[in-house]
Amino acid sequence: MASTSTTALSSSRRAAELSSENRFDQQLARILEHATDVFCEKGYEGASMRDLSRASGMSLAGMYHYFRSKEELLFLIQKHTFGTIIEQLRHRLEKISDPEQRIRAFIFNHLEYFLANQSAMKVLSHEDEKLSNHYGAAVRSVKREYYAICVNLLEQYKRTEKLDFSTRTAVLSLFGMMNWIYTWYNPRQDGNARKLAQEMGDIFLRGIGSSRSSGKKNSRVQ
Amino acid sequence: MASTSTTALSSSRRAAELSSENRFDQQLARILEHATDVFCEKGYEGASMRDLSRASGMSLAGMYHYFRSKEELLFLIQKHTFGTIIEQLRHRLEKISDPEQRIRAFIFNHLEYFLANQSAMKVLSHEDEKLSNHYGAAVRSVKREYYAICVNLLEQYKRTEKLDFSTRTAVLSLFGMMNWIYTWYNPRQDGNARKLAQEMGDIFLRGIGSSRSSGKKNSRVQ
Amino acid sequence: MASTSTTALSSSRRAAELSSENRFDQQLARILEHATDVFCEKGYEGASMRDLSRASGMSLAGMYHYFRSKEELLFLIQKHTFGTIIEQLRHRLEKISDPEQRIRAFIFNHLEYFLANQSAMKVLSHEDEKLSNHYGAAVRSVKREYYAICVNLLEQYKRTEKLDFSTRTAVLSLFGMMNWIYTWYNPRQDGNARKLAQEMGDIFLRGIGSSRSSGKKNSRVQ
Amino acid sequence: MASTSTTALSSSRRAAELSSENRFDQQLARILEHATDVFCEKGYEGASMRDLSRASGMSLAGMYHYFRSKEELLFLIQKHTFGTIIEQLRHRLEKISDPEQRIRAFIFNHLEYFLANQSAMKVLSHEDEKLSNHYGAAVRSVKREYYAICVNLLEQYKRTEKLDFSTRTAVLSLFGMMNWIYTWYNPRQDGNARKLAQEMGDIFLRGIGSSRSSGKKNSRVQ
DNA sequence: AATGAATGAGGGTTCATTCAT
DNA sequence: CATGAATGAACCCTCATTCAT
Known part of the structure; x- marks a missing residue:
């Protein structure tokens, strides 16, 4: 269940040389990945710093060179993801x-x-409001940005297709459909992302009223 | 944010006399309601037995007359809900x-x-797999029952309307839409259950391919 | 080096019966005495809660039934003393x-x-400003009261004897003489309180200018 | 609140050339000054090596080039002061x-x-017996020397003036008066060292029985 | 000489739970 | 039935210190 995300924590990673800054970031990335898995399995409150240190093979005290607190660790994961x-x-x-x-x-x-990053996304979905104001505000801001992108896509579609539905309910229903996946996803029964995206896309797009989209089985993404 | 569910914990509540068993159930119900709210606010791991005792106005030790452990408390809430x-x-x-x-x-x-019972449902959605095998099995069984009801409704509909879609994806998408609500529901913006059920019903039913349902604005429930 | 102070923590201790409140206070008093000794030996920061619990024969967690924090413990000692x-x-x-x-x-x-209570007084003198604002204010208020009493005594004496000296410097010098004792007091060399009070009283009173007091070897206290 | 003492840590500082030994001593002196302030504010136990390194602008590990342990640091301060x-x-x-x-x-x-060196002196007064035997003996020896000088001055005075008082009590009272200052000194209210020395000298000298000293307002020091 | 990284030990505090009353 | 008192285990975090670089 290990996260496989390739992280790009520092923008100064251009050069190939293993600068000291680079090594720090790589270690931090490693810790973040392991911590993500543990948070996913046990939840934020349920995961102890000892669990996290064990998972990343680093001493308990050593972890604190990479973040100031368990809360900041969660914050870094959320921001990065x-x-x-x-x-x-x-x-x-x-x-x-x-x-x-x-x-x-x-x-x-x-x-x-x-x-691809089930652990990370489950943490993202689940450990939502556990961040105190300081960190919480930063994450909420990124979330709003993501939400706004989706709203814009829907509004654009609505205008083009001359449709009538509550954008808010639609967007939030879509997020619900997608984010609930971690509860039930089983690769054997449910296929890969492409297949699921096709099915959910069909349900959602037809659901919000497109007459065209129904039956369009060969629409492709990317 | 207090839960308002009226509980029917014991089937021996028929008689009007305040039997001791009755009083026990009433107290337990009271505790369950308060505990539900606390679990909702702080999560299962984040809520301490002290928090729970404070919320229900009962002494810490007194709680243990009504359940054997914190885990059983969560179990009782989930089973009851x-x-x-x-x-x-x-x-x-x-x-x-x-x-x-x-x-x-x-x-x-x-x-x-x-x-009506946001706290209870958030706990139901969130504290999903925190129950150990013993309690977990019982809850999972009830959940499967509920899931099966929904599957049957869809299968019946599919046959009647001669539709073609993945029942599994559809059911789980529907649950996703509905269960995600606790993340964003705002009574002022989003209206009451009837309105939301109408909107989500429209999206979902049209989404799975009903030609009839689109535009049927006056369909009513109950 | 055990403190021997008899404590009067609760004013409701009139009755002889061992009320539950009484037992709580007695236990607290016992803990306070032991803690005083440990603070005296190791200082406030140097004494760990584990040291304190060991000294009072109570479990670490048990201590927290009697005070909310280590800081409050120090506060209780200072206030009581x-x-x-x-x-x-x-x-x-x-x-x-x-x-x-x-x-x-x-x-x-x-x-x-x-x-008689060297430990307590050393803690009083030494761990002066370690209390945060909340607790610190309360203690500082009692200290000011004690200081004010001394000032009044000196002012009264000054008027009666028509003397001229800086009351402030005098009072603070007197406190210095007395409070420094914990640094050097040795019962064999330095005698008991009566003798020391006589000597220090002589030095101080003659020092602030009383012509009468010099040579008055037989002045007695109480 | 920075200490302003000019240090003379090494006797080899005669020459003007910036020998490496010289640079070492200068750095050490700088560290000692900053550490003195931190010890003064937070106490020996309360000050962490991180606090000390932050105050002196040197890395945590770098500090250990200048002393073997936190304890030796305190020792160096006390010895030097x-x-x-x-x-x-x-x-x-x-x-x-x-x-x-x-x-x-x-x-x-x-x-x-x-x-002039309040921080240093407060540390000297406060962090008295925190040094283990090895370092403690060295400091105690210097203290005894200082104490002995004072005793000699008093004995000489006693003989000259043919007075009768307990030298021990007198010396220790004098130290008490002086060392307690850090508790209350306020430059605006209490004036400079000359004024305070005059006042305390008056109280003390008259207190131990000098007939001459009373009223001698123009006695000068240095 | 100087530092970033790392660590074992221990810091204060809270946990779920038990038990005599 | 109900509670105050008590506890061992575990919590997050910081400590003084070391070592490779």
Whole structure:
């Protein structure tokens, strides 16, 4: 169940040389990955710093060279995960202009990342409001950004297709469909991200009233 | 944010006399309600027995007359909540035969209970797998029962309407839409259960391919 | 080096019956005495809660039934000690009207308590400003009260004897003489409180300019 | 609140060239000054090596090039401070022969250093017995030397003036008066070292029985 | 000489639970 | 039935110190 995300914690990682800053970031990334898995399994409160240190093979005290507190650790995970998923999304949307395909790209991007980094996403979904104001505000801000992107995609689609539905309910229902996955996903029964994105996209897009989208079995993402 | 569920914990409550058993159940129900709120606010691991005793106005030690452990307390809450929601659902379904209306009744029943007992439902959604095998099995069994009801409703609908979609993905998407509510529900923006059930029902039913349901604005539940 | 102070923590201790409140206070008093000794030996920061629990024969966790934090423990010690010394002082001063004798009574009272409760007084002197604002304010208030009593005694004496000296410097020098004792006191070399009070009283009173007091070898306190 | 003492840690500082040994001593002196302030504010136990390193702007590990342990650091401070104060005292006493003036010089020297180096002196007074036997013996030896000087001055005075008092009590009372200052000194209310030395000298000298000293307002030190 | 990284031991505090009353 | 008192285990975190670089 190990997270497989490749992290890009420091923007100064361009050069190939193993600068000391680099080594620090790599270690931190390693710790973050392990911690993500443990948080996923036991929850934030249920995971002890001893669990986390054991998982990353570092001494309890040593962990504190990389973050100031358990809370900051959760914060770093959330910020990093959200940052990555948004970055990937923007990259994908650049190449697509068709409103429906843009929504399908959003769904696929979300599900692909979700399934590839289940631990991270479960932590993201679950350990939502456990961050105190200081850290919480930063994360909430990134979340709002992500939410706003989805809203814009839907509004654009609504105008193009001349549809009428509550954008808010629609967006939040979509997030619900996607984020609930960690509860039930089973690779054998449920297939990969592409298949799930297709199915959920069908349900959602037809659901919000597109007449065109029904039956369009060969629509593709990326 | 107090739960308002009326509990039916013991079947021996028929008689009007305040038997000692009766008083016991009433006290337990009171504790369960308060504990539900605390679990909702702080999570299962984050809530201490002291928090729970403070919330219910009973001494720490006194709590242990009503349950054997913190884990059993969570179990009782989950069992009771699920029991109540299924009981209500069966009662409603008895009177409805139209397949679509039965699905809409399911959605409305879920959302109505969800919004009336937000704390309980958040605990139900969140503290999912924290129960050890002994208690966990019992709860999982009830959950499967509830899930199966929904699957049956969909299968029936599918046959009637001669539709083609993945029942599993559909059911789980529907649960996702509904269970994610605790994340964002705001009574002022999002209206009451009836309105939300209508909107989500529309999205979902049209989404799975009903041609009839689209535009049917006056379909009613109960 | 055990403190021997008899504590009067609760004013409701009138009755002889061992009420539950009484037992709580007695236990607390016992803990306070032991803690006083440990603070005296190792200092406030140097003494660990584990040291304190060991000294009082109670489990680490059990201590927290009697105070909320280590800091509050120090606070309770200081408040109690100061309260007792002031109470004794007032009792003594009631019976004395001669200004010089009142000052001598002050000195004797301080030294007697100091020598009988060296641990407590060393803690009082040493762990002065370690209390955060909340607790610190309460203790500082009692200290000011004690200081004010001494100032008044000196002012009265000054008027009676028509002397001229800086009351502030005098009072603070007197406290210095007395409070420094814990650094050097040795019962064999330095005698008991009565003798020390006599000597220090002589030095101090003659020092602030009384012509009468010099040579008055037979002045007595209480 | 920075200490302003100019340190003379190594006798090899004669030459003007910046020998490496010289640089070492200068760095050590800098560290000692900062550490003194931190010990003063937080106490020996309360000050962490991280606090000390932060205060001196040097890395945590770097500190250990200058002393073997936190304890040795305290030792170096105490030894240095005491060494300096005794050195200054001897220098002053060389030029004075009148017994009373010698005592007044002692008081002034002590207070002047105290007020100029409050941090150092508070540490000296407070962190008294925290040194283990190895280091403690060395410091105690210097303290005894300082104490002995004061005893000699008093004995000489006693013989000259043909007085009768307990030298021990007198010396220790004097130290008490002087060392207690850090508790209350306020430059605005209490004036400078000269004024305080005058006042305390008056109280003390008259207190131990000198008939001459009373009213002698123009006695000077240095 | 200087530092970042790392650690075992221990810091104060809270945990779920038990038991005599 | 109810509670105050008590506890061992575990909590997060910081300590003084070491060592490779």
